[in-house]
Amino acid sequence: MSADPFSNRKPETGAFFQRDRSWHPPAFTPSYKTSVLRSPQKALLSLDNTLSEITGPVFDHNILGELDNDLIHNFARPGESAIGPRIIVYGRVLDERGKGVPGALLEFWQANAGGRYRHKKEGYLAALDPNFGGCGRTITDEEGNYAFRTIQPGPYPWPNGVNDWRPAHIHFSIFGHGFAQRLITQMYFEGDPMIWQCPIVKTINDPAAIDGLTAALDREATIPMDARAYKFDIVLRGRRSSLFENRLEGN
Numbered sequence: 001m002s003a004d005p006f007s008n009r010k011p012e013t014g015a016f017f018q019r020d021r022s023w024h025p026p027a028f029t030p031s032y033k034t035s036v037l038r039s040p041q042k043a044l045l046s047l048d049n050t051l052s053e054i055t056g057p058v059f060d061h062n063i064l065g066e067l068d069n070d071l072i073h074n075f076a077r078p079g080e081s082a083i084g085p086r087i088i089v090y091g092r093v094l095d096e097r098g099k100g101v102p103g104a105l106l107e108f109w110q111a112n113a114g115g116r117y118r119h120k121k122e123g124y125l126a127a128l129d130p131n132f133g134g135c136g137r138t139i140t141d142e143e144g145n146y147a148f149r150t151i152q153p154g155p156y157p158w159p160n161g162v163n164d165w166r167p168a169h170i171h172f173s174i175f176g177h178g179f180a181q182r183l184i185t186q187m188y189f190e191g192d193p194m195i196w197q198c199p200i201v202k203t204i205n206d207p208a209a210i211d212g213l214t215a216a217l218d219r220e221a222t223i224p225m226d227a228r229a230y231k232f233d234i235v236l237r238g239r240r241s242s243l244f245e246n247r248l249e250g251n
Contacts, residue, residue, distance in 0.1 A: 016049060016181050017096040017237045025203035032199050033160050053180035059105040059139050068137050071110075071150035075133030082132035084113025084151030086227035089187070089215065092144040093174060093234045100144020101236060105175040108148065109135040115154030115168075124156045149227065152189065160199055167194035167201075176236045185242045187232045188214045212242055 027039035067074035072082045089108075093101040111117050111134065114126035118134050132151065140146045153168045167188055174183045188195050195201055195214065204210050212235070221229035234242045 016054060016178065017241075020241075023206065023209060023241070025205065029203040031161075032203055035203070049178075049180050054178040057105075057175060059103055059175065061139055064137065064139065069148035071108075071132070071134065071136045071148065074136055076131035080131050082112070082151050083129050084132075084154075086149070087152050088147060088149055088221065088223065088227050088229040089170065089232055090145070090147035090221065090229065091215075091232040091234065093140050093146065093176070093236065094144060095176075095236055096241075100140070100142075101176050101181075102140055102142045102144055104140040104144070104146075104177075104236075105137065106140065106146050107135070107137045107173040108150075108170055110150065110170045111153040111156055113151050113154050115156030123159070126154070126156070152228075155194055164199055165194060165197070167192050167198050172234065174234060174236065181236050183234065183236055183242060185234065186213065187230075189230065190214055190217050 027035065029035045029039075065074070072086060076082060093104045093106070095101055109117075112126075112129045112132045114129070116122060116124050116126040116128060118128060118132070136148055136150070138146050138148050150170070153170060155165050155168050157163070157165050169186045169188050171186045172184070174185070176182065188201075195210070201210060201213075204213075215230035215232035218229045218231045221231070223229075236242075
């Protein structure tokens with residue numbers, strides 16, 4: 001962290017937009033097993049934002065490595081690259097007003113093209129890709145734009161039910177202008193029939209909210225003979241904030 005890279009921009013003050021609980025899924029959803037233990041056991045409290053919550057870390061582009069936003073190559077051996085369909089993911093980080101959020105740090109992680117994560121407790125026995133680490137980061141520009149290159153992840157089974165599978169998805173962690181504006185979410189892919197079969201997605205009552213988690217294929221932004229492109233805008237807090245499962249912490 002260092003000085004604000006957008007030092008000519010007048011900082012905003014005041015509390016962030018409040019979440020609309022009816023837009024978010026219920027915290028207690030027995031069909032999504034882990035919600036049973038982690039859902040709140042007592043009534044929720046509404047508290048005003050504190051100074052430490054509405055001010056937060058400021059990120060400089062100097063913290064980024066040359067290949068942090070290129071998951072195809074950032075873990076690969078020299079001259080090699082990750083295996084799988086190449087894609088570009090891009091969009092804007094926005095607030096409730098549709099205004100871009102500059103200087104937001106985005107971290108993203110995902111399974112490889114076979115649906116396997118690179119960590120010791122991975123339970124799915126699909127093959128590992130030696131040239132794919134599955135994580136990266138970038139910072140939004142002054143208009144809130146971001147972009148990165150990766151491969152399209154594969155779906156994978158998970159021990160929620162007898163035969164439950166997660167649709168292909170990419171996880172995001174976004175640090176906005178304050179700690180109370182942080183969001184953890186995930187992005188699905190347009191046209192994937194497994195989205196509507198997922199027990200996590202089924203906790204979301206409003207189809208418009210599910211659409212907000214689904215990236216649109218953008219043929220105009222593709223790189224010919226190289227990569228397709230998907231557009232995914234992220235809204236921090238407020239009535240139309242991007243969702244994450246059924247957790248109430250964070251955004």
